[in-house]
Amino acid sequence: xxxxxxxxxxxxxxxxxxxxxxALKDINMEVEKGEFTAIAGPSGSGKSTLLNLIGCLDKPxxxxxxxxxxxxxTYSKKELANIRREKIGFVFQSFNLIPILTAFENxxxxxxxxxxxxxxxxxxxxxxxxxxxxxxxxxxYPRELSGGxxxxxxxxxxxxxxxxxxxxxxxxxxxxxxxxxEILNLMKELNVQKExxxxxxxxDPAVMDRAKRVVRLxxxxxxxxxxx
Amino acid sequence: xxxxxxFAFKNIWRYKRRTxxxxxxxxxxxxxxxxxxxxLKGVHYESMRNFIDYESSHLKIYNNEFYKEMSDEGxxxxxxxxxxxxxxxRLIKSDDISVAPRINFRASIVNENTSDERPxxxxxxxxxKDKNVYKLPHAIISGRFLKAGERGVIIGRMSAKKxxxxxxxxxxxxxxxxxxxxxTISVDVVGxxxxxxxxxxxxxxxxxxxxxxxxxxxMGSVTEIGIRIKNGNIDKILNRLDGILKANNLSQLEVISWxxxxxxxxxxxxxxxxxxxxxxxxxxxxxAVGVINTMLMSVFERIREIGMMRALGMRDTEVxxxxxxxxxxxxxxxxxxxxxxxxxxxxxxxxxGWDMSHIYDEDVDIGYRITNIVRGIWDIGAYVFAxxxxxxxxxxxxxxxxxxxxxxxxxQALRTA
Numbered sequence: 299x300x301x302x303x304x305x306x307x308x309x310x311x312x313x314x315x316x317x318x319x320x321a322l323k324d325i326n327m328e329v330e331k332g333e334f335t336a337i338a339g340p341s342g343s344g345k346s347t348l349l350n351l352i353g354c355l356d357k358p359x360x361x362x363x364x365x366x367x368x369x370x371x372t373y374s375k376k377e378l379a380n381i382r383r384e385k386i387g388f389v390f391q392s393f394n395l396i397p398i399l400t401a402f403e404n405x406x407x408x409x410x411x412x413x414x415x416x417x418x419x420x421x422x423x424x425x426x427x428x429x430x431x432x433x434x435x436x437x438x439y440p441r442e443l444s445g446g447x448x449x450x451x452x453x454x455x456x457x458x459x460x461x462x463x464x465x466x467x468x469x470x471x472x473x474x475x476x477x478x479x480e481i482l483n484l485m486k487e488l489n490v491q492k493e494x495x496x497x498x499x500x501x502d503p504a505v506m507d508r509a510k511r512v513v514r515l516x517x518x519x520x521x522x523x524x525x526x
Numbered sequence: 527x528x529x530x531x532x533f534a535f536k537n538i539w540r541y542k543r544r545t546x547x548x549x550x551x552x553x554x555x556x557x558x559x560x561x562x563x564x565x566l567k568g569v570h571y572e573s574m575r576n577f578i579d580y581e582s583s584h585l586k587i588y589n590n591e592f593y594k595e596m597s598d599e600g601x602x603x604x605x606x607x608x609x610x611x612x613x614x615x616r617l618i619k620s621d622d623i624s625v626a627p628r629i630n631f632r633a634s635i636v637n638e639n640t641s642d643e644r645p646x647x648x649x650x651x652x653x654x655k656d657k658n659v660y661k662l663p664h665a666i667i668s669g670r671f672l673k674a675g676e677r678g679v680i681i682g683r684m685s686a687k688k689x690x691x692x693x694x695x696x697x698x699x700x701x702x703x704x705x706x707x708x709x710t711i712s713v714d715v716v717g718x719x720x721x722x723x724x725x726x727x728x729x730x731x732x733x734x735x736x737x738x739x740x741x742x743x744x745m746g747s748v749t750e751i752g753i754r755i756k757n758g759n760i761d762k763i764l765n766r767l768d769g770i771l772k773a774n775n776l777s778q779l780e781v782i783s784w785x786x787x788x789x790x791x792x793x794x795x796x797x798x799x800x801x802x803x804x805x806x807x808x809x810x811x812x813x814a815v816g817v818i819n820t821m822l823m824s825v826f827e828r829i830r831e832i833g834m835m836r837a838l839g840m841r842d843t844e845v846x847x848x849x850x851x852x853x854x855x856x857x858x859x860x861x862x863x864x865x866x867x868x869x870x871x872x873x874x875x876x877x878x879g880w881d882m883s884h885i886y887d888e889d890v891d892i893g894y895r896i897t898n899i900v901r902g903i904w905d906i907g908a909y910v911f912a913x914x915x916x917x918x919x920x921x922x923x924x925x926x927x928x929x930x931x932x933x934x935x936x937x938q939a940l941r942t943a
Contacts, residue, residue, distance in 0.1 A: 346937075355837055355936045376841060383839020390940070394834040398540045410529040411839050455838075 303329040308361035336509035343515040345499035387456030389466035395440040402436035446477035466498035534851030549860035555813035556864025564902030576723040579661040582784040583752035604704040607747040624658035627748040633701035650738025669717035678716035682727035825927035833939025842932040853924030861916040875902030
């Protein structure tokens, strides 16, 4: 299988005055194309820090992050922005849609950043909105959508540019359990249909049960890595 | 970049009320600037025109002793006049100038019918030559202009009102001759004028030059020679005339430009313009503070959203540009509205004017050579300046908060509530 992501001896420390906080210690991990991976662990275990490093939002204190074989740990801010723009999709816990843009425009946002033309954007956005079950709601603003619908828009926004990896930071945490399950089903469907590679953080056992692979973190270290 | 511009324009309507308040502040600032600029420059240029047309002409030749006493003490000394002015007129004659001699003297004028007496500056003029240099005939509102040799006088509408004089009334001019003997000159009012120069309207009376020459024992001398330049540069002609006078051993005579003659009110006018610009600058600053406030709030309320956009791959320069365009767009709408409001107000000022006759008719002197209606001018430069200024400043102001936002780590921005 094709290895999309490779983390080699990753450490991440934060300095707070004289105190050094070791957020991640000696992380080594590989993710293959099409995996549906949960990063699990209690609060403060380093899940979000790990997702930030994978998503090129932060740099490791030591070690290397390879995305599609490219070592991103030496990249400049602009190069990291380009990697995020082209290869990574994000789904946030609190949806983070742009309130002044419609569902269509929110989903179109990453394609506009890539400089794609209007026809291509329209085709792709309408297509993905249908896939996530929001066909016909293109012109609604986020405030006119339910929490579950907003997260569907966020997932569509992450998927529309067909990135190598989709990172989701506790994507169901702000949703009721039924809606959370729907969102998880949707992610799983997309994982199967489109072979989209999902890496998501969670501390919800119900969510972990749905993952093909669960990487557990404890105090910044991988305590277990199970494939189902 | 087109996407970023579209995004910026959408963003200005995110907080409609705040945006409307901000660009209203900008538009009021711009309208105030445009109107004030138009009015001040309009008044200034009209004052200049009226000063030249009715008082100073472009250049004047004086006996330097007469000029010194006049400018230092306000005295008009007839014994320090220009002798044999006709020979001087011949010396300086050329196609690019018109020349008019005058005899200026202080006097009291009494209306025989009412016994009202008021101080005046009386001017003896050559009716034929004078109209080539000054515009008194244009200002006649009743009666007619003077004729050479007649014992007639023309006075301003305001002075006629004070003297309760009307056409045909006999006025007595009380003065002293060149030899310092008392003299009375009886003249009939042949014309009443309403010149747009309050000094001339209130305190000047005009009689024929030959009458003044005869009754004041001037023996062919005049107190000044006014010169209107038909074409050419004032300073060059001044130097030329100065050279002619010096070459003919007439160094007791000097050529003075209208700028020198009007330096008191010109300084006053410039000071008023500067003062008004300071006021306008304050209005601009208030507008700028409004924009700063709007942009600061706009950026700091969207820190998390900026973090999200950067996470999705928006480059820092693109974030920066989106806020620069947003600031510029607020400025642009404010500028367009301000220029429209300023245009409407200015249209009224240029074509209708602002009636200030109630001020001038009450003997109030505000230093300008204008009466009745103050008019604005079209100053395209002011519109361009206001437009550019109000688009560029908000754009520049936007840089500071957006730079702060993009310096923040994305992970930190995403954690912001």
